[in-house]
Amino acid sequence: MRDQAEQLRMKMSGNLGVLGRSIAVVSGKGGVGKSNFTTNFALMLAKLGKKVVVLDMDIGMGNVNILIGRNAQYNLKDYLVGEATLSQVILDGPNNLKYISGGSGLSSVIQWSPPMFNSLVNAFETLQRNFDYILFDMGAGATNWSLDILTSIEEIIVISTTEPTSVTDAYSMMKYIHFRDQNKKFYLVVNRAYSNEEGRETCIRLKNTMLKFLQKEINILGSLPEDPTVRKAVIDQIPFSISYPDSPISKTLDAMVNKFMNYEGEAVYAQDQTTTFLKKLKNIFSKGRV
Template identity: 85%
Template sequence: MRDQAEKLRMKMLENQGSLGRSIAVVSGKGGVGKSNFTTNFAILLSNLGKKVVVLDMDIGMGNINILIGKNARYNLKDYLVGEVPLQDVILDGPNNLKYISGGSGLSSVVQWSPTMFESLISAFETLQKNFDYILFDMGAGATNWSLDLLTSIDEIIVISTTEPTSITDAYSMMKYIHLRDQTKKFYLVVNRAFTTEEGRETGFRLKNTMMKFLSKEINLLGSLPEDPLVRKAVIDQIPFSISYPDSSISKTLQAMVSSFVNYRVEEVYAPNQPNSFLKKLKNIFSKGRG
């Protein structure tokens, strides 16, 4: 096993030049609109002319393809077990968006082998070279596997609602990640707020709690309103940013996307910085895993 880990370590090369931003979208609990946010956030990034790919990492319950009304012929598991090449699992979504479906069978790949690790890292390496943004739509909650991956990813967008249980779970999720990597950059989105004030108060509550108990600064991206058009868009399987581009929620999310794109890019992604995402991932997967 040590020889296999060393082989994996040696095979991973540092990329040079411009690399895509790796971003995980997480929530402490399910039902907060995480996948819907990820899908529409990615579409609006793509509308800005960015090359965007979404990886559905909700193991066993992936639903990105459902939200965009697509049938995924192949999924991430098919690539990891060597059945199809990477290009066959990178599927076309709306508005030039690309996505990789998690698939209901991904849960059978929990027992990772060194070959799967190699395939996974090779895929991420390729995606970083070919896309401006790589969005990981993570499953709700925290597992050892998801925390390992989140430790490697550059930035984290945390989704919470205004409900007390959602706020508590969002804080717990950030705490788990922070305890593993205190340099991790967090962005907070409050979803399904009934008023602007309610969304703002929830955001500042979480921001202040993180600072008080963990001495950790987080970035508030803002809040999205509760909107019945979202439910209609889900039923129609057409993302609301496409079917209702002039709605309040679409315009609010568009402003949020613009803020995120321009948010301290020069500080986070200096051109001479090493490829921290793949480097961290390599280190994690080479510590006796498999």
């Protein structure tokens, strides 16, 4: 293990240059539309000419490939246990989008080993060198290993609905992450709002709660409307941004994507290599967190 840690330190001590922008998409509970948001958000970025890859980090329970109607011969777990290469698990999606499936029908619990974690870091290094945006579709809730990864990622998009339980869980998720890294940049999206007013009020309530109890500012991306085309798209296994580009949710998400791209976080990796995702992961590895 000492040799592996030393190899990793040597590999990551050099100048990595301008890296892709790594963003985690999280929710405090399941059923809020997180994977659907991630998939369509990524597709819109790719449509704008960005090089985008989605990592389905709900290992063993992922569904990104299902949402876009593609079969995945290999998934992230296959790569981590050495049964597939990285190039084999990077799959083609619509709009030149790339994605790595988390797999399905398997246990979502994996036993992390030093070689497995080393493989994960190697994959992330390659992806950051080759893509403009790396979106991590995290499993719902918080586990020790997912919190370690979230601590390393610079930007977090938090998905909530207007339901009180979802709002509470979204706040709890941000609080957990904030306690680990107070410099984390949060973006808030409220999904399935029945009106603009309801969505706006939920955003403001969460923003004010974070400010009052944690003295933490968060960025509001906005709210997405409840839209029947989402269910139709899921059934057809064609993302709504492709099958219903003129629907209310597609138009709202398009504006949200442009708003996100205009945040100053666009250059975060080029400006400060000391806080990059990979270096933070290296620190976790060296401390024996996995």
